[in-house]
Amino acid sequence: MLSNRKALWTLVIVANLAAASSVQAQYDTVYPAAMQPFTDVNLENYDFQWFAPPITEQYGQDTIDPNTGIFFEYHRLFMNVSRGHNVEGGFNGDATYGNRVDFGFMTEEDSGWLFSGWRLDGPAYDLVNRGDLNSFEGNRTWRLPQFYEGFWMEPMVGLRFTQFNDKTNPFIFMQNNMLLGQVGTRVFSHRGQWTLKSELRAFAGNNWVYRGDIGDYSNAVIGGEFALGAAYHLTREISIDVSWNTLYFGKGVGRDPIAIFDSQEMAVTGVAFGVTLNR
Template sequence: MLMNRKMLWGLFVVAYSLAATTAFAQYDQSYSGFYQPFTDVPVEDYDFQWFAPPITEVYGQDGVDPKTGPFFDYHRFYVNVTRGEAAPDNSQGDVTWGNKIDAGWMSDEGHGWLLSTLHIDGPQVAERNVGSTVSVGLNKMWRLDQFHSGLWIEPMIGVRYFQFKDQSLRVSYEERFFPIRQIVPVDNHLAMENNMLLGQLGARMYTHRGHWKLYGEAQVFGGNNWVYRMNQDDTYSTGVVGGEWTLGAAYYLTRELAIDINWNTIYMGRGVGRNPYASSGDQQQSLFMSGVAFGFTFHR
């Protein structure tokens, strides 16, 4: 009986593998590079002239096509982060700094990968808004045929890990009478740690005018949030949805190097834990982060 079950499971795995291989092969015939992570990197064709004069023609005219190959973007992010409902003046937010890095690859066949990271160490407004954010996302991209007036659109689909720690109510105050009467801050080490695993779907849009590249990006995501109340042995999970939007402009100083500025907004809907006390139960709070980012762009 045990042997028969093993044989059945083995046949199931083989059949599933053959079906998946056939399905991927069909997709790859219709959409070149649908599932394979990389293509050949033609390093021998690259001239490494990072400071060559910029291309100023409009995409789609005079045979000028969007850039292919590797790309790397770095931005310093000045962002406002909203406060939780239990924090004083919860309708307000506080500003802090963060770092954003995007890196990836676009092939000549019009498909590629995008790795996006975000780290915000703050805000650090004691008792009102103390927290930190880490986000890592991986997207598969495709470049569609050119639209009107040199507009290009790149749909993408992927996954994201998003962690947000809220420590706004970590410190409380106690009245003590020894050696004298005084109000003493006490660090209770209470915090909420949100660990979100999200699927995401979106698109990048851009066009080129002279030295300028104008672009926008939108993503929506949803998934599960595992919430951990630190030092209270109380963990629960809940669903969460949200979105991210970016509008920006890059000015090319050379053929491949540009200075860049954009406005970026991240919104997490109801489902974010921001009150560390177990008596509050499963929470349904939101998180809104919005601000300006400036940095540089390297696109081959």
């Protein structure tokens, strides 16, 4: 039954995206690349030189142009996942590890796409805090004209699917399936061989909670994501970075398998280390 529900929601999402692409394509001649999903990326126009020396300027100058073309990021996550309110030590958290991959592109017309996937393998503390998290999102992005002192802003609007499986109770499996609409922005600035960056997202949607044979229900979900970090450019298009990330659900997460229509908050926060190509 659960696999049928997932397949149905996948078909609904794909159908809506396809319909939106067809309806909005007519606006492409007025607003080039603004409304047409998956704008063609002409790789021949992008001068990828992975090991070229980094472009540097003195602090305060704003002559470094941001990269365009395809980009890729990988991060290793060291996160803390809050406990459910129904267990001892509620509001505390427990450590776990995971991975995050971001990829997409930005055209020379200052529009593009960003896709991001999370996977946390824990926490893994029996009877206290056990579970795993998967999240995938797709965002339409734009790049605004440069701000004062070389700051750039990239607004985004998109769709996120997040699944959190709470396995704290060994007899009753709690699965949260959250379909969320979101808006956000990325702000960054190049300073010599450094890039300072921050990301902010706000999301809301619905959570379908499945819990064995006891009975399923749904909750409204609201929350957001925040990240603040810095990257050091080893070459023109390769950098290593570190950031602080927080994913927060203000309400709507089911974690108590006994309570009726359980709706809790949950926070996932910690450090990410990784490598970035052409972003």
